[in-house]
Amino acid sequence: MTYDNILFEHTGGIARITLNRPQVYNALSPGLLQDITAAVNAAATDDSVRVVVITGAGEKAFCSGADLKEGMGGSKSLGESLRTYYNPMILAIRSIAKPVLCRLNGVAAGAGCSLALACDVVIAADNAYLSQIFVNIGLMPDAGSTFFLPRLIGMQRAFELASTGRKVSAAEAVQMGLIFKSVPASELDLTVSEVVSYYRNAPTKAIGAMKKVLNQSLGSTLEQMLELEAEHQDQLSRTHDASEGIMSFLQKRKPVYRGK
Template sequence: MFNHLLYEINDGVCTITLNRPEVYNALSPALIQEITQAFTQAGEDSQVRVVVLTGSGDKAFSSGADLKNGLGGATSLGESLRKNYNPMILSIRNLAKPVICRLNGIAAGAGCSLALACDVIIASENAKMSQIFVSIGLIIDAGSSYFLPRLIGSQKAFELASTGRIVGAKECLELGLVNNVVTASELDITVTQTAQMYAKGATQAIGLIKKVLNQSYHSTLDQMLELEAQNQDVAGKTNDFTEGVTAFLQKRPTNFQGS
């Protein structure tokens, strides 16, 4: 079904792998469309409890826009963002399931934006990030203007965006750009353990948590209190809530089914 990425499901974990290692997993219009399709498919599949997004090879998560592939039918850079990049980022942020980025190498430009759109980022010690847009005279896009200041503050966001400098894994962790940094040999096991934890979790509640936190960026306290009440009503009607309470009372481990 997919030509530019790998799509696998195993024990509730959907792994989406950008598969253009010969160009450091650069984001061509075709790959971007497939990423959006893959996340849409994962969202509709009840077997999927968590998504892992990564790049093939050991050098790059994604080097950003594939400048050799043009605008993919768009007539301008703005139209290309509206047609390709924006739907891709929204497909991740609107997915009612956790998304883990397995940051295996460099994430530059829109590739960095793609990583930042994920809910959890686990990075190899060899990974790097760069808002490289300015080096070709462009502004940051694909959501980075939204994610960066919220993660690291306006001043640091301006620094990284206006210089495009490469940030190593250790500094990424110190800044709060990633959740965890591990050795290259530990990356797979750490990602697998984290994914399995989420795959066994209360999927509906986690999806609602993601929805509520997304709203918190631009809502008042009163609005958030009401949003909590509305979504807690939804969570309280799930089978997982019943299982969670029963397991607590019976003093046994939970057996969430994600429903």
């Protein structure tokens, strides 16, 4: 499949999705949103993909949010635009049974911030920042930010970031638990590569199950979570990687996982 608004590369078990509209700081147009969704869905169904990386082209921006000049892509309302373009992208990232890593190379504002927060692991350059900028144009956070923010940082901090739209540096974002790690910009690629290498060689099905079950944890009872653990553990016990993990432990060697 060809894409007009992203660069998509799949090598060595790694699917790399690069938002490729640097001339507008990778602002989200309907076409870009559809391309991201399609690429994530393609990675989801490709058994050779073990980990997905999402980043932005250029040095200044990961994603500056919605492209207001592009409008709503033919939708009759902003709500319809969200349902048609934004929500499918966020759901695709959260539902793919593989780790999704965000290489946060610059500003992540508005729905661009939502996109970053939808990823499983966010590694940022130290000169990057995040902003829930919606309030500056009289709107509220969307594309999942009202879901992610309170779960990551608590209700009061979530309200403060949403209602002020202030810039949060990468260092502060790490401190408050909004993202995983911040590193000097010169070390971003090396750090991302190290984390990606781990996930590329990890037991993918186990990590996919973890992601699915953790997604349900805050809205479930203890009894429900115990049952989900039992169900998924039973399924995982029949996989190649579980057998390999147990055998390698008994043989005192490093496991070789295949993602199967």
